[in-house]
Amino acid sequence: MLKGHQTWVFPNKPTILSTGTVVGPFEGKGPLAEDYDLIHGDLWLGQDSYEKAEKKMMEEAFEIAIRKAGLQKQDIQFFLGGDLLNQIISSSFAARTLAVPYLGLFGACSTSMQSLALGALLVDSKSANYVLCGTASHNTAVEKQFRYPTEYGAQKPPTAQWTATAAGVALLGPEGDGPKVTSATIGRIVDMGISDPFNMGSAMAPAAVDTLTAHFRDLGISPQEYDLIATGDLARVGHQIARDLLIKHDLEIPEEIFTDCGILIYGEDQPVMAGGSGCGCSAAVAYGHILNRMKKGELKKVLIAATGALLSPLSYQQKESIPCIAYAVAIEA
Amino acid sequence: MLKGHQTWVFPNKPTILSTGTVVGPFEGKGPLAEDYDLIHGDLWLGQDSYEKAEKKMMEEAFEIAIRKAGLQKQDIQFFLGGDLLNQIISSSFAARTLAVPYLGLFGACSTSMQSLALGALLVDSKSANYVLCGTASHNTAVEKQFRYPTEYGAQKPPTAQWTATAAGVALLGPEGDGPKVTSATIGRIVDMGISDPFNMGSAMAPAAVDTLTAHFRDLGISPQEYDLIATGDLARVGHQIARDLLIKHDLEIPEEIFTDCGILIYGEDQPVMAGGSGCGCSAAVAYGHILNRMKKGELKKVLIAATGALLSPLSYQQKESIPCIAYAVAIEA
Numbered sequence: 001m002l003k004g005h006q007t008w009v010f011p012n013k014p015t016i017l018s019t020g021t022v023v024g025p026f027e028g029k030g031p032l033a034e035d036y037d038l039i040h041g042d043l044w045l046g047q048d049s050y051e052k053a054e055k056k057m058m059e060e061a062f063e064i065a066i067r068k069a070g071l072q073k074q075d076i077q078f079f080l081g082g083d084l085l086n087q088i089i090s091s092s093f094a095a096r097t098l099a100v101p102y103l104g105l106f107g108a109c110s111t112s113m114q115s116l117a118l119g120a121l122l123v124d125s126k127s128a129n130y131v132l133c134g135t136a137s138h139n140t141a142v143e144k145q146f147r148y149p150t151e152y153g154a155q156k157p158p159t160a161q162w163t164a165t166a167a168g169v170a171l172l173g174p175e176g177d178g179p180k181v182t183s184a185t186i187g188r189i190v191d192m193g194i195s196d197p198f199n200m201g202s203a204m205a206p207a208a209v210d211t212l213t214a215h216f217r218d219l220g221i222s223p224q225e226y227d228l229i230a231t232g233d234l235a236r237v238g239h240q241i242a243r244d245l246l247i248k249h250d251l252e253i254p255e256e257i258f259t260d261c262g263i264l265i266y267g268e269d270q271p272v273m274a275g276g277s278g279c280g281c282s283a284a285v286a287y288g289h290i291l292n293r294m295k296k297g298e299l300k301k302v303l304i305a306a307t308g309a310l311l312s313p314l315s316y317q318q319k320e321s322i323p324c325i326a327y328a329v330a331i332e333a
Numbered sequence: 334m335l336k337g338h339q340t341w342v343f344p345n346k347p348t349i350l351s352t353g354t355v356v357g358p359f360e361g362k363g364p365l366a367e368d369y370d371l372i373h374g375d376l377w378l379g380q381d382s383y384e385k386a387e388k389k390m391m392e393e394a395f396e397i398a399i400r401k402a403g404l405q406k407q408d409i410q411f412f413l414g415g416d417l418l419n420q421i422i423s424s425s426f427a428a429r430t431l432a433v434p435y436l437g438l439f440g441a442c443s444t445s446m447q448s449l450a451l452g453a454l455l456v457d458s459k460s461a462n463y464v465l466c467g468t469a470s471h472n473t474a475v476e477k478q479f480r481y482p483t484e485y486g487a488q489k490p491p492t493a494q495w496t497a498t499a500a501g502v503a504l505l506g507p508e509g510d511g512p513k514v515t516s517a518t519i520g521r522i523v524d525m526g527i528s529d530p531f532n533m534g535s536a537m538a539p540a541a542v543d544t545l546t547a548h549f550r551d552l553g554i555s556p557q558e559y560d561l562i563a564t565g566d567l568a569r570v571g572h573q574i575a576r577d578l579l580i581k582h583d584l585e586i587p588e589e590i591f592t593d594c595g596i597l598i599y600g601e602d603q604p605v606m607a608g609g610s611g612c613g614c615s616a617a618v619a620y621g622h623i624l625n626r627m628k629k630g631e632l633k634k635v636l637i638a639a640t641g642a643l644l645s646p647l648s649y650q651q652k653e654s655i656p657c658i659a660y661a662v663a664i665e666a
Contacts, residue, residue, distance in 0.1 A: 001459055104439040310421075315384070
């Protein structure tokens with residue numbers, strides 16, 4: 001049900017029955033290690049390409065989520081997902097393994113909440129019973145495609161972000177135990193003219209602010225409604241900009257409830273420049289760490305605003321700026 | 334409302350209020366020229382790159398559809414779309430111009446019906462009033478990305494298809510004059526092991542058959558229910574394979590009602606090998622030619638099964654086969 005301009009309210013409150021999170025070795029050394037279902041010691045996952053490793057992470061996350069929900073693969077009716085690789089091959093090839101009806105999405109790093117929002121709409125409108133929503137990213141596969149193969153050893157500025165090697169999926173159902181998806185705000189493209197792919201946090205921050213202000217306006221609520229509001233992958237530089245911009249929009253989010261998945265995923269001792277990014281970052285942090293905190297009773301209502309930078313290497317080479325978007329999903333224990 | 338395994342039935346029957354179709358000079362010389370809203374004489378559309386030309390076609394198709402419906406840009410609530418270019422830049426940059434909430438999709442050439450199916454779900458479930466669904470492709474931009482720049486003059490086998498330079502969008506609303514979207518079948522990935530990107534019709538045919546058989550099974554109807562069933566972009570080679578496979582599945586579609594958008598779009602005298610393809614092909618043929626025939630009263634019920642080959646140049650180089658998908662949408666006058 002549409003409320004305001006761009007927010008869906010889900011009266012039937014679809015349930016997140018289970019989640020699956022799989023990460024690489026570097027993420028496994030981070031502060032959220034205990035929250036992941038599977039930590040790989042090998043960046044290749046035994047595959048002969050990084051792209052295949054990314055696909056394998058997604059397949060493993062599917063399997064874990066399905067098993068944890070006590071379901072079988074054939075119970076799943078739809079898979080909604082995407083990733084950063086060209087033509088979203090990880091998702092499409094993982095969907096081939098899953099062999100269920102598939103809706104491929106592209107929202108770059110915002111795909112986590114884009115897929116959860118659409119998945120919740122499917123379940124809420126009785127267009128599906130069991131839906132898998134998810135995404136993945138692999139550091140070296142993404143670096144190779146968008147910037148340089150890591151073997152080059154290219155230097156990066158402090159505004160750059162580290163693409164997480166991670167997959168996160170949520171299994172939605174119409175009822176059951178688990179947190180409920182109550183609303184979702186669908187973002188618009190916001191582009192403030194930033195064209196530097198090593199400064200995506202700054203490019204994405206205005207999109208996060210646009211979607212967050214729309215969410216509170218459409219629902220007529222204040223940020224204090226939530227115990228935690230997490231942007232996805234703005235990292236340190238972008239998150240501070242978002243904070244400042246929100247104040248300019250007369251929408252101050254108290255510091256103690258406002259965080260960012262790209263800040264949470266790595267420790268202070270990990271050399272990740274401004275912080276984490278990548279499709280799998282907000283997916284693994286939300287479906288691992290944040291939902292675990294909800295299960296422990298530490299959080300009751302959270303809002304996750306995943307952000308995406310919808311550039312391509314070609315649009316950058318053609319001197320285009322970076323169009324950005326954010327999708328915000330509210331989850332209640 | 335889900336019926337059977339993978340078909341959505343839309344009890345509120347969302348209306349296609351208007352459409353916009355824009356094509357390039359080669360398509361304008363084809364047999365459906367009278368059905369398009371705008372034919373460009375210049376393949377560049379006055380832009381300095383083919384990618385920007387593709388984006389411009391999509392923007393023009395938006396404008397035409399909005400104007401024909403007697404609406405304003407600010408009436409549109411969501412845009413759902415995608416394209417073949419890496420990171421679907423044409424759609425994301427066109428969405429920036431449109432400045433409305435955006436859901437980026439990737440279904441390769443099936444994106445036309447993937448976006449119409451999801452758009453209809455949004456309107457049917459009262460999650461939106463006015464939704465634009467659409468896609469575009471540009472021959473030279475796509476050839477450059479997936480195969481060779483056309484300037485190389487690389488030869489192609491007779492099974493290859495010609496990527497259409499075309500954009501097609503549909504504007505959906507909850508009620509009004511115009512054909513109604515009554516149901517949609519969401520495809521699964523089907524991959525029979527074909528890995529030749531110059532033979533995509535053969536790769537995609539089994540996916541079309543899988544979705545068509547699911548559609549008739551889920552709804553408990555026969556092909557004779559429709560006045561026209563059009564696959565999207567199988568072209569001559571793939572369409573014949575689909576025909577043969579359907580017979581093996583005991584589902585013979587009478588020849589006089591079974592056609593393909595990739596066959597319809599070009600004339601016998603145009604050197605397009607097996608026929609047309611590309612996101613814009615099924616979109617322009619469906620939203621131009623087929624809906625015009627419905628308006629003239631020649632057709633009452635049609636089913637359009639758009640097909641997509643979800644490969645990337647990288648997956649091909651890594652010796653992967655081509656995962657394919659099809660989405661079928663039923664439209665009633």
